[in-house]
Amino acid sequence: MFHYTVETEKSMDEAIQSLEESLKEEQFGILWQFDIKETLQNKGFDFEQPYEVLEVCNPKEANNVLTENQLVGYFLPCKIVVYQDLETNKTKIGLPKPTALIEMVNEESLKGFAADIENRLITCIDKSI
Template sequence: MFHYTAETEKSMDEAIQSLEESLKEEKFGVLWQFDIKETLQKKGFDFEQPYKVLEVCNPKEANNVLTENQLVGYFLPCKIVVYQDLETKKTKIGMPKPTALIEMVNDELIKGFATDIENRLIACINNSI
């Protein structure tokens, strides 16, 4: 599976706040938060699903992987989505798995970095639910 998704009873705002705290413990910061619902509505689309994309980065790790292979920059920063599932009305937190993305680079050394980052980000998501 190319992604990891977890579910929580928390509101989106509570989940994002908890996620940001968990990410800080792993030295990740949220660079940008993109509110898809708000953006699409401003553009005249009737999009009602609460859906946010967080771009997260650990500068030390970004430096490490980019030093090894510049193509990894195509996948940076990492993305974590937080949205309300329309059917269950529960908040979901998910991400594309770095190990799935890094397969496209075909670099064995980078796969180790991707596995480490993936495990840490999954732990951050799990700790925030």
């Protein structure tokens, strides 16, 4: 599976706040928070699902992987999505797995970097639920 997704009883705002705290523990910061619902509605689309995309980065790790292979920059920063499942009315948090993305570069030396980042981000997500 190319992604990791969990469900929480927390509101989206609570989940994002908790996620931000756990990311800081791993030296990741939220560079940008994109509100898809608001953006699409401002463009005239009838999109009702609350859906946020967080772009997160750990500068040290970004430097490490970019030094190895600049093509990894195509996947940076890492993305974590937080959205309201309209069927269950629960908040979901997920990310595309860095190990799945790194397969596209096809460089063995980067697989360990990707696995470490993936495990750390999943831990952050799990702590936030």
